[in-house]
Amino acid sequence: MDDEVLRGAQVTAKSGAILTIGQILSTLISFVTLIFVIRLLGEEQYGLYGLVLVPVSMIMLFCGWGVPPALTKYVAWFRSRNCIHEIKKLIISAFIFVAFVGIILTTVTYILAKPIAMFYQKPETFSLIRIVSFTLIVGGIYRVTWNIFLGFEDTKYNAAMLVTNAAMKGGLALILVLLGYGVFGAILGYIMGYFASAILGVIFIPREISKYERRINTSPISSNNLGWKDALGLLLGFGFPLAITNAVAGFGRQLYNFLAGRYCSKWDFGNYNAATTLLVPLPVLAMPISMVMFPAYSKIDGVREKTLLDSAFKLAVKYVALLIVPVAALIIGLSEPLKTAIFGDGFPDASFYLMLLAIVYLYTPIGYLNFGPLLKGQGYTKIVMVGGLIGLMVGVPVSFLLIPMLGIVGLILTNITATTTMIIFYLIIIKRKLGISVNWSSSVKILLAGIVTIFSVYFLQMWINSYPIVELLVGGFLGLGIYILVVLVTRALTMEDIHNLKIIFGSIRPLKRVLKPHAKKIEEILRKVLE
Numbered sequence: 001m002d003d004e005v006l007r008g009a010q011v012t013a014k015s016g017a018i019l020t021i022g023q024i025l026s027t028l029i030s031f032v033t034l035i036f037v038i039r040l041l042g043e044e045q046y047g048l049y050g051l052v053l054v055p056v057s058m059i060m061l062f063c064g065w066g067v068p069p070a071l072t073k074y075v076a077w078f079r080s081r082n083c084i085h086e087i088k089k090l091i092i093s094a095f096i097f098v099a100f101v102g103i104i105l106t107t108v109t110y111i112l113a114k115p116i117a118m119f120y121q122k123p124e125t126f127s128l129i130r131i132v133s134f135t136l137i138v139g140g141i142y143r144v145t146w147n148i149f150l151g152f153e154d155t156k157y158n159a160a161m162l163v164t165n166a167a168m169k170g171g172l173a174l175i176l177v178l179l180g181y182g183v184f185g186a187i188l189g190y191i192m193g194y195f196a197s198a199i200l201g202v203i204f205i206p207r208e209i210s211k212y213e214r215r216i217n218t219s220p221i222s223s224n225n226l227g228w229k230d231a232l233g234l235l236l237g238f239g240f241p242l243a244i245t246n247a248v249a250g251f252g253r254q255l256y257n258f259l260a261g262r263y264c265s266k267w268d269f270g271n272y273n274a275a276t277t278l279l280v281p282l283p284v285l286a287m288p289i290s291m292v293m294f295p296a297y298s299k300i301d302g303v304r305e306k307t308l309l310d311s312a313f314k315l316a317v318k319y320v321a322l323l324i325v326p327v328a329a330l331i332i333g334l335s336e337p338l339k340t341a342i343f344g345d346g347f348p349d350a351s352f353y354l355m356l357l358a359i360v361y362l363y364t365p366i367g368y369l370n371f372g373p374l375l376k377g378q379g380y381t382k383i384v385m386v387g388g389l390i391g392l393m394v395g396v397p398v399s400f401l402l403i404p405m406l407g408i409v410g411l412i413l414t415n416i417t418a419t420t421t422m423i424i425f426y427l428i429i430i431k432r433k434l435g436i437s438v439n440w441s442s443s444v445k446i447l448l449a450g451i452v453t454i455f456s457v458y459f460l461q462m463w464i465n466s467y468p469i470v471e472l473l474v475g476g477f478l479g480l481g482i483y484i485l486v487v488l489v490t491r492a493l494t495m496e497d498i499h500n501l502k503i504i505f506g507s508i509r510p511l512k513r514v515l516k517p518h519a520k521k522i523e524e525i526l527r528k529v530l531e
Contacts, residue, residue: 022159026166027280033170034277035342037186040177043347047270049183051261052128053190055116056135058254059109061247063102063140066239067094068147069376073238075151088209089231094144097232102137109133120261132187138194145201149208157204161197169193241381244388252392252418256399260411263404268349272408275353278338281327282361310436313374317438318446321365322493325450326483328361330476333457337471349408356412360419362450365443368419371426374434383429391422445492453483 038046071094078086110133117126142161149157169189176185260269331338332355339351360368375384395418402410431437457479461471487493 018155018159022155022162025159026162029163029166030170031277031280033166033174037170037173037177038274038277039343039346041183041186043270043274044266045183045270046273047266047268048122048124048128049186050269050273051120051122051266052125052132052183052187054254054257054261055112055129056109056132058251058258059105059133060136060139061251061254062243063105063136064098064143064239064243065101065236066241066243066381067097067235068143068239070235070239071144072147072151073377073379074234075148084209086231090235091144091148091205091209093232094148094235095141097235098140098144099137102140106133106136109136119258122261122266128183128187131184132191135191135194138191138198142194142198142201145198145205148205149201152208157201157208160204161201164200165193165197167193168196238379238381241385244385252388252395253415256395256403256411256414259399259403260408264407264411268408271347271349272353272411274339274343274347274350275357278335278342278350278354279331279357281331282324282358309378309434313370313430313436314439317365317367317370318442320369321443321446322487324361324364324369325446326453326480328358328364329450329453329483330457330479331355331358333454333479334461334472334475337461337468337475341468341472353408353412356409356416360416362447363419363423365438365446365450366423367427367430367438368423371423371430374430375426378434380433383433387422387425387429390425391418394418394421442492445490446487448490449483449486449492452486453479456482 041049071090074090075087078084078090110130113126113129113133116129117123142165146158146161149155149161169192171189172192173186173189176188179185181188260272264272335351335354335358339347339354343350371387372384375381395414398417399410399414402414404410406413427437457475460478461475464471464474
């Protein structure tokens with residue numbers, strides 16, 4: 001494996017590890033507080049909470065117009081060339097633009113709250129939608145600060161924002177619900193979580209910039225060549241196609257939720273939201289990976305360094321899949337005991353919904369979670385936009401067919417169908433446009449290991465037929481063992497992979513301290529098995 005790929009992977013792995021720690025801490029805080037909130041609210045009231053957030057989430061897609069992800073790309077680009085003056089102009093331009101758009105969208109949402117409540121045929125959502133509309137302003141600022149830190153590849157600030165958001169959102173919501181404020185209290189906690197973390201991010205930005213203040217600008221693009229108009233133009237030039245893509249893809253998902261709000265009861269929506277809550281281990285792992293891969297791909301010149309890009313993509317897809325697939329497999333196979341352990345006899349449909357929701361993560365070995373960062377990082381935002389449009393063209397008619405007939409199941413199947421279509425398109429396009437592809441041999445083996453794990457733990461928990469926590473622990477440990485065994489037997493993991501992973505994760509000190517005393521023994525055992 002190319003040394004440059006491994007050096008880049010080291011930086012990415014370190015950033016990803018910090019972000020993952022932050023994501024895990026924030027998720028634990030959110031999960032614990034949210035479980036109590038869900039139990040206190042019940043199926044109908046929690047369903048109402050989810051319904052109120054749908055239209056605001058839909059409108060939030062238009063908050064940044066692609067400016068936040070463009071910041072990640074150009075902050076990473078100019079930072080690697082020590083252009084601190086250009087970075088400052090980009091940041092200030094982004095804040096002004098996003099704040100202006102946020103104020104306009106908040107006003108529009110406030111006005112549209114009544115028609116939306118009438119469409120839902122649930123008048124109680126009217127005042128709640130008006131309250132939650134204020135998230136659009138602080139949410140835009142939150143996203144700008146978030147993407148700035150990603151561009152600097154200093155994800156400890158992202159982690160701090162995540163933990164602050166979770167503590168405020170979950171803690172305040174729980175207190176207010178306990179005091180009897182119900183859904184209003186949960187929504188107020190949701191808004192305050194964004195507000196507190198956005199303010200924290202704004203405070204951290206000058207500290208991050210000061211680290212690079214004394215560096216001499218050696219780039220041929222001096223600060224005199226990038227005016228304020230040019231700065232905003234640069235961000236919108238890259239971000240606008242991406243904004244359309246995100247709007248199309250996100251609008252599709254929210255449109256499907258919007259339709260489900262019309263055809264499904266609050267009880268159904270409550271079960272669905274409970275299932276998405278139980279799915280948290282997968283987004284916890286997937287989100288940091290996708291975030292840190294974007295600046296990693298942005299630093300590679302795909303035209304001049306085609307071999308490097310191909311190696312980086314294959315490495316990323318394989319190692320991400322090795323991490324994500326076993327978690328998805330265990331959630332699918334153990335969805336029933338997981339639901340029962342958390343919610344008891346409540347939310348009876350959540351386990352089946354959870355099983356269906358986790359299926360999409362089995363696409364990870366063929367590039368899911370990597371296509372977006374790859375194409376965005378290489379500047380092919382129009383291709384991402386076309387992929388989103390294709391997904392929407394397939395998803396919309398499917399949603400109008402399946403959601404009225406199957407309700408929440410139709411909603412989930414619509415998302416799976418649209419995602420599958422987009423993945424097929426991206427596989428074809430990266431082969432033709434970039435000349436790269438996944439390593440199909442290792443991908444099939446990893447997917448096989450995941451499928452074997454699913455069936456093994458599913459029948460195992462049925463055979464045990466004990467307390468849910470016992471089924472979870474026994475099934476989880478044995479399932480993980482089965483997955484590792486299949487991966488080793490099929491040689492999906494090779495000694496070259498062990499060497500690469502050793503280098504990549506060697507920069508993560510806590511992990512290094514834990515594994516170093518046992519590294520030689522582990523390597524010797526793996527060498528005997530694999531050779």
